[in-house]
Amino acid sequence: xxxxxxxxxxxNFGGVRAVDCFSHQLEQGGLYAIIxxxxxxxxxxxxxxxxxxxxxxxxxxxxGGEITGMITHEIAGKGIARTxxxxxxxxxxxxxxxxxxxxxxxxxxxxxxxxFPTPRRRREEKALTDRAYRLLELVxxxxxxxxxxxxxxYGHQRRLEIARALAQEPRLLLLDEPAAGMNPDETVQLMxxxxxIHETFDLTILLIEHHMEVVMGLADDIVVIDFGRVIAxxxxxxxxxxxxxxxxxxxxxxx
Amino acid sequence: xxxxxxxxLILVCINLLSVLGLSLMTGFTGLFNFGQxxxxxxxxxxxxxxxxxxxxxxxxxxVAGMITSLLTSFVIGYPTLRxxxxxxxxxxxGFAEAVRLLVExxxxxxxxxxxxxxxxxxxNLPVSLAAAVIALLLVANYVRSRHGRNCVAIRExxxxxxxxxxxxxxxxxxxxxxxxxxAGLSGGLLAHYIGFIQPSxxxxxxxxxxxVMVIFGGMHSITGAVFAALVLTSLPELLRAxxxxxxxxxxAVVVLIMVARPEGLMGSWELTPANVRAxxxxxxxxxxx
Amino acid sequence: xxxxxQQVINGISIGSVYALIAVGYSLVYSILKFSNFAHxxxxxxxxxxGFFALTLLGVPFWVALPLAMVGAGLLAIINERLAYRPxxxxxxxxxxxxxxxLGASIFLENxxxxxxxxxxxxYPDVFPIAxxxxxxLSVGRLDVIIFVxxxxxxxxxxxxxxxxxxxxxxxxxxxxxxxxxxxxxxPDVVVAFVFFLAGASAGLxxxxxxxxxxxxxxxxxxxxKAFIAAVVGGLGSLPGAVLGxxxxxxxxxxxxxxxxxxxxxxxxxALMIIIILVRPAGLxxxxxxxxx
Numbered sequence: 001x002x003x004x005x006x007x008x009x010x011x012n013f014g015g016v017r018a019v020d021c022f023s024h025q026l027e028q029g030g031l032y033a034i035i036x037x038x039x040x041x042x043x044x045x046x047x048x049x050x051x052x053x054x055x056x057x058x059x060x061x062x063x064g065g066e067i068t069g070m071i072t073h074e075i076a077g078k079g080i081a082r083t084x085x086x087x088x089x090x091x092x093x094x095x096x097x098x099x100x101x102x103x104x105x106x107x108x109x110x111x112x113x114x115x116f117p118t119p120r121r122r123r124e125e126k127a128l129t130d131r132a133y134r135l136l137e138l139v140x141x142x143x144x145x146x147x148x149x150x151x152x153x154y155g156h157q158r159r160l161e162i163a164r165a166l167a168q169e170p171r172l173l174l175l176d177e178p179a180a181g182m183n184p185d186e187t188v189q190l191m192x193x194x195x196x197i198h199e200t201f202d203l204t205i206l207l208i209e210h211h212m213e214v215v216m217g218l219a220d221d222i223v224v225i226d227f228g229r230v231i232a233x234x235x236x237x238x239x240x241x242x243x244x245x246x247x248x249x250x251x252x253x254x255x
Numbered sequence: 256x257x258x259x260x261x262x263x264l265i266l267v268c269i270n271l272l273s274v275l276g277l278s279l280m281t282g283f284t285g286l287f288n289f290g291q292x293x294x295x296x297x298x299x300x301x302x303x304x305x306x307x308x309x310x311x312x313x314x315x316x317x318v319a320g321m322i323t324s325l326l327t328s329f330v331i332g333y334p335t336l337r338x339x340x341x342x343x344x345x346x347x348x349g350f351a352e353a354v355r356l357l358v359e360x361x362x363x364x365x366x367x368x369x370x371x372x373x374x375x376x377x378x379n380l381p382v383s384l385a386a387a388v389i390a391l392l393l394v395a396n397y398v399r400s401r402h403g404r405n406c407v408a409i410r411e412x413x414x415x416x417x418x419x420x421x422x423x424x425x426x427x428x429x430x431x432x433x434x435x436x437x438a439g440l441s442g443g444l445l446a447h448y449i450g451f452i453q454p455s456x457x458x459x460x461x462x463x464x465x466x467v468m469v470i471f472g473g474m475h476s477i478t479g480a481v482f483a484a485l486v487l488t489s490l491p492e493l494l495r496a497x498x499x500x501x502x503x504x505x506x507a508v509v510v511l512i513m514v515a516r517p518e519g520l521m522g523s524w525e526l527t528p529a530n531v532r533a534x535x536x537x538x539x540x541x542x543x544x
Numbered sequence: 545x546x547x548x549x550q551q552v553i554n555g556i557s558i559g560s561v562y563a564l565i566a567v568g569y570s571l572v573y574s575i576l577k578f579s580n581f582a583h584x585x586x587x588x589x590x591x592x593x594g595f596f597a598l599t600l601l602g603v604p605f606w607v608a609l610p611l612a613m614v615g616a617g618l619l620a621i622i623n624e625r626l627a628y629r630p631x632x633x634x635x636x637x638x639x640x641x642x643x644x645x646l647g648a649s650i651f652l653e654n655x656x657x658x659x660x661x662x663x664x665x666x667y668p669d670v671f672p673i674a675x676x677x678x679x680x681l682s683v684g685r686l687d688v689i690i691f692v693x694x695x696x697x698x699x700x701x702x703x704x705x706x707x708x709x710x711x712x713x714x715x716x717x718x719x720x721x722x723x724x725x726x727x728x729x730x731p732d733v734v735v736a737f738v739f740f741l742a743g744a745s746a747g748l749x750x751x752x753x754x755x756x757x758x759x760x761x762x763x764x765x766x767x768x769k770a771f772i773a774a775v776v777g778g779l780g781s782l783p784g785a786v787l788g789x790x791x792x793x794x795x796x797x798x799x800x801x802x803x804x805x806x807x808x809x810x811x812x813x814a815l816m817i818i819i820i821l822v823r824p825a826g827l828x829x830x831x832x833x834x835x836x
Contacts, residue, residue, distance in 0.1 A: 050418060052414065071417070072414075072417035072418055073417045073418075073420050073421055073422045073423065076417065076418055076419060076420035077420045081418070081419070082418055084415070084418075088412045088414065088415040089412075089415075090407065090408050090411040090412060090415065090416075091411060092407065092410075092411055092475060092523060093404075093407065093408075093411065097404060100401075100404065101401075101404040101405065101407075101408050101416075101419065101421075102419040102420075103401075104401040104404065104405055104419075104420070104421065105420055107401050109400070109401070111397075111402055111429055113400070114396065114397045114400035114401070114402040114403065115393045115396055115397050116393070116396065117396055117400075121400065125400075125401070128401065164419065165419075167419070168419055168420060
């Protein structure tokens with residue numbers, strides 16, 4: 001059974017069809033990519049999966065259950081985590097607290113215990129903090145744990161955002177243009193890092209990218225979209241030589 | 256301590272209760288509440304009607320006031336918490352006005368605009384101090400818990416908070432409820448301190464003063480809230496002469512703060528042992544050159 | 545029957561004043577994306593300007609009115625320069641603009657209380673008070689005049705926004721300020737113009753309200769009605785604001801006439817809650833989905 005199944009997804013914004021009959025299947029453990037030129041509808045697809053937008057038509061199934069139309073936090077609870085194209089960290093929080101906040105589900109103490117501290121709360125908070133530290137070590141940010149997240153350099157912020165997503169212990173990780181704003185060296189490092197976490201955790205990863213070269217050695221399977229619809233599918237090698245894909249990318253530059 | 260200063264301290268504690276609630280709801284959760292006085296009124300009138308008309312003892316009456324105020328926040332919150340920030344703020348304004356109107360017009364129950372006189376003055380320094388300290392501890396604990404962090408996450412970026420599994424609606428409800436309970440307690444204590452209540456005591460001026468305190472002290476700091484409640488309650492009392500210009504000054508100060516130092520006096524700084532130590536180690540480092 | 549008609553006229557009249565206020569408020573919202581609480585303060589001072597022009601300066605109404613409008617418009621520009629522009633230029637969160645507007649509104653209201661005084665003022669009779677007689681129906685003259693003035697003003701505002709060069713610039717800026725400035729539109733000029741329009745229409749609303757009822761320092765609370773109107777009609781929709789304002793005006797007038805005058809405001813708040821529950825987008829509005 002596929003982990004994520006998207007069937008005939010359509011999204012209209014007023015008169016504009018942003019996503020047009022998008023269908024896709026992700027098998028457990030794979031590393032997938034959606035690529036396409038700017039404005040193709042890639043982030044919209046992520047927003048539809050995570051419940052930020054409601055589909056006009058179509059259905060989405062995760063782990064066998066239907067998640068179409070669910071609210072974002074419910075979907076997150078089912079095991080889908082994401083990062084954003086424009087990094088959305090909690091800027092008034094330290095590096096540690098960004099990740100610690102995402103570990104909230106790891107504890108179960110109630111609101112009352114929030115007001116009146118109990119031994120159970122102390123225990124759970126300690127476990128939660130330890131876990132957050134371990135995640136920070138994983139992304140090499142443990143030494144900056146108490147710095148304000150907004151003071152980190154851009155590349156580190158991106159890693160922090162990924163760490164925060166990992167804190168949810170997701171089964172599916174959605175990465176929206178993780179290499180945006182990075183130079184070639186940083187991009188290579190990031191891609192290595194993504195490959196590493198893919199192997200270390202039992203994760204299924206779906207990533208959005210603008211540049212095909214970035215996902216070349218990384219993704220098992222690529223879907224190319226333009227104007228909200230799929231124009232090609234396959235392995236990176238299959239897809240990169242298809243004329244329709246080249247046209248979609250180069251066509252705009254010719255003009 | 257003379258009666259005069261005791262009185263000021265009691266008022267500081269009473270205001271602090273409301274300000275702590277606002278600090279949690281507005282400062283930490285990002286829900287702008289311009290109608291705090293409405294919740295104080297609900298608590299005040301509930302407690303007062305119980306003590307004056309039904310001879311209910313003080314403590315249960317106060318609790319009843321808190322509960323009524325809390326339930327009101329659920330009723331009002333259900334439709335309005337879905338609204339965007341500034342629309343929610345305006346809705347709270349409308350709520351406070353509506354409460355004032357209801358109170359003024361349900362004369363048989365509330366005494367109308369003349370209010371309720373001869374309320375037994377049960378509120379004294381030990382009671383109000385205890386209430387303020389307990390509330391301070393509770394709110395400070397809450398903010399440091401995982402629930403408090405979720406609230407801040409909602410304030411910082413609601414979309415990202417939802418994406419990490421935080422049920423933002425529920426947390427907003429909770430912050431709103433805690434705030435309402437504290438405001439209700441504040442109102443009940445106020446009524447039994449002054450000895451009478453009138454709807455004019457719970458108008459826009461009161462709501463404004465309270466929100467200005469939170470802005471002034473620093474919206475992200477409980478220490479700031481305490482400090483602001485202390486300073487902005489006692490200063491006007493001590494400077495009675497300039498009373499008329501007080502609110503004019505408040506308005507100008509708020510604009511100035513937003514233009515020059517929006518984080519308020521304390522920003523996000525809290526009076527914790529670690530932070531205080533950090534202050535001293537830095538200055539020691541400077542001295543040793 | 546004539547009572548019902550009178551109430552309807554009454555309602556449309558006050559509704560048109562609400563519409564005027566709501567349009568000014570929505571204009572600022574569409575450009576700067578925040579709720580300008582000081583709109584009420586400008587409305588109030590516009591009303592006072594008109595009052596003092598009539599009583600202190602002794603000028604006729606047709607001079608006092610433009611004086612009040614221009615005064616209010618200029619006040620709005622000064623307000624923007626001092627309280628909003630520095631925050632805007634720092635790219636600070638919109639929340640700060642709202643809080644600053646709250647401070648400005650507190651300042652304006654209480655400054656007026658301390659300097660001019662808290663007493664309610666009544667406009668001198670500017671128009672003959674004899675009602676219009678149509679057949680055997682008697683219709684309040686003041687209501688009709690107010691309605692006509694407000695309606696013409698709203699139409700004028702609509703024409704400016706949709707039919708002029710500056711209006712195009714305003715609408716372009718409301719969609720995307722940065723892009724508009726890249727296309728040669730000076731955002732400062734647009735912002736100043738918008739605030740002038742908003743201030744002038746608020747001032748006009750204040751004068752009209754003052755003529756029919758009274759002038760007092762806290763009358764800025766009227767903008768709350770304008771906000772309710774915008775919610776009822778659909779946030780972000782200018783025609784919605786007008787429609788909502790008229791509906792609000794008529795229904796609350798009926799509530800006041802047939803239940804009690806205290807019930808009027810309660811009814812308006814209740815109406816707002818009901819609309820939020822039943823049709824949150826308002827009658828003409830559409831819910832915009834937040835972009836990630």
